[in-house]
Amino acid sequence: MTTSDWLNLNHIWLPYTQMKTAQLPVPVVSARGVHLHLADGRELIDGIASWWTACHGYNHPYVQTKIAEQLKKMPHVMFGGLAHEPAYRLAQRLAAALPGDLNRVFFTESGSVAVEVALKMAVQFWLNQGQRRTKFVSFRHAYHGDTFATMAICDPEEGMHKLFHGVLPDQFVTALPDSKENHNALDHLLAQNRKEIAAVIAEPLIQAAGGMKFHDPEVLIDLKALCDRHGLLLILDEIFTGFGRTGTMFACEQAGVVPDILCLSKALTGGTMPLAATVATNRIYEKFLSDDPEAALMHGPTYMAYPLGCAAANASLDLFESEPRLRQVAAIATQLTDELALCRQAPGVRDVRVKGAVGVVQMDQPVDAVKLRARFVEKGFWIKPFADVIYITPPFVIEERELSGLTRAIEEVLNGR
Numbered sequence: 583m584t585t586s587d588w589l590n591l592n593h594i595w596l597p598y599t600q601m602k603t604a605q606l607p608v609p610v611v612s613a614r615g616v617h618l619h620l621a622d623g624r625e626l627i628d629g630i631a632s633w634w635t636a637c638h639g640y641n642h643p644y645v646q647t648k649i650a651e652q653l654k655k656m657p658h659v660m661f662g663g664l665a666h667e668p669a670y671r672l673a674q675r676l677a678a679a680l681p682g683d684l685n686r687v688f689f690t691e692s693g694s695v696a697v698e699v700a701l702k703m704a705v706q707f708w709l710n711q712g713q714r715r716t717k718f719v720s721f722r723h724a725y726h727g728d729t730f731a732t733m734a735i736c737d738p739e740e741g742m743h744k745l746f747h748g749v750l751p752d753q754f755v756t757a758l759p760d761s762k763e764n765h766n767a768l769d770h771l772l773a774q775n776r777k778e779i780a781a782v783i784a785e786p787l788i789q790a791a792g793g794m795k796f797h798d799p800e801v802l803i804d805l806k807a808l809c810d811r812h813g814l815l816l817i818l819d820e821i822f823t824g825f826g827r828t829g830t831m832f833a834c835e836q837a838g839v840v841p842d843i844l845c846l847s848k849a850l851t852g853g854t855m856p857l858a859a860t861v862a863t864n865r866i867y868e869k870f871l872s873d874d875p876e877a878a879l880m881h882g883p884t885y886m887a888y889p890l891g892c893a894a895a896n897a898s899l900d901l902f903e904s905e906p907r908l909r910q911v912a913a914i915a916t917q918l919t920d921e922l923a924l925c926r927q928a929p930g931v932r933d934v935r936v937k938g939a940v941g942v943v944q945m946d947q948p949v950d951a952v953k954l955r956a957r958f959v960e961k962g963f964w965i966k967p968f969a970d971v972i973y974i975t976p977p978f979v980i981e982e983r984e985l986s987g988l989t990r991a992i993e994e995v996l997n998g999r
């Protein structure tokens with residue numbers, strides 16, 4: 583297949599890329615299972631599941647069929663004043679799958695927007711009770727999206743949005759309560775500022791784009807207890823962790839913590855359609871019920887509850903019921919633990935860590951991401967290191983020998999082979 587008539591950098595603007603020195607991205611013509619088929623005929627095993635979305639692998643025939651059925655009926659219809667079955671069914675199923683009384687589902691089209699809606703819900707929860715609270719508490723290494731409100735709650739020093747410091751509203755960014763000292767510091771911050779704080783927001787168990795940092799369920803338990811003690815709302819951003827990635831359907835289950843608001847996207851549609859959800863508990867939702875029309879949540883993206891996306895998400899949930907996804911995640915965790923251990927001896931490696939279907943090789947220094955990526959492509963693997971980590975987050979359907987290929991490629995590249 584020829585790419586010479588379209589593949590150039592004349593008009594496109596690439597994500598997170600310095601275009602002056604940008605290299606041409608790798609052209610993909612189709613994908614199936616864990617494989618990306620390239621324009622030049624080569625195949626790559628995808629070690630990151632297309633930014634953590636393709637949990638069932640690519641082109642799962644069941645999801646494809648369900649999307650095709652919906653496409654024939656109606657790819658889209660506006661959500662204001664009109665209803666369609668895929669969204670109402672999906673809302674019911676998400677409420678049933680999520681812990682506690684996270685019962686009220688608001689659909690949007692991307693993760694960043696789902697977080698924006700969560701922040702807006704939190705602010706309005708207080709406004710509807712006559713309280714003006716404008717601040718959020720988030721954590722070092724946090725990543726919650728690329729839009730303005732979400733940039734403001736990303737790590738302001740090490741995160742990718744540090745250039746915007748001073749442009750964005752200042753928020754409280756501190757350490758997760760993962761030690762006595764950090765617990766006390768957070769407790770103090772919340773006590774001092776509680777009247778100003780609309781909510782505390784965190785990524786449960788794994789902070790992904792901020793460096794694949796892990797914390798224990800106890801940290802979440804403590805965080806929830808601190809929020810309760812100071813009467814503050816807790817938002818959990820499960821956009822990366824949701825749908826099995828950490829070993830349970832949702833990461834918060836491992837801590838037994840039910841947040842006030844929870845955000846989902848990424849694997850929601852099994853990596854097929856852009857869709858996101860912001861889910862609130864009854865307590866949040868009830869504060870929007872009023873005789874005053876202004877107390878309503880004034881939000882409604884044009885493609886809200888996109889029917890094709892909802893059909894894909896329903897199909898994805900079917901697969902979580904009919905195929906052994908969580909067992910596959912457990913097997914991936916065991917295999918990653920065994921095989922990535924070999925990387926510990928390689929030069930420049932500080933440590934290796936695994937949680938669920940996430941394997942991380944932590945380097946001492948930031949890596950040459952572009953060079954490493956090219957080395958992996960030469961070997962037939964799609965692995966995209968960033969900052970000081972080389973990680974894999976494979977589709978859950980990956981076979982043992984394919985996963986061994988990925989871990990071996992990392993070990994070889996680290997050892998200069």
Ligand SMILES: *Cc1c(COP(=O)(O)O)cnc(C)c1O
Pocket residue numbers: 692693694695697725726727728785790791819820821822847848
């Ligand atoms: C990817 C991600 C987002 C942003 O989602 P987009 O769909 O890229 O806007 C937000 N939070 C977390 C934890 C994410 O991993």
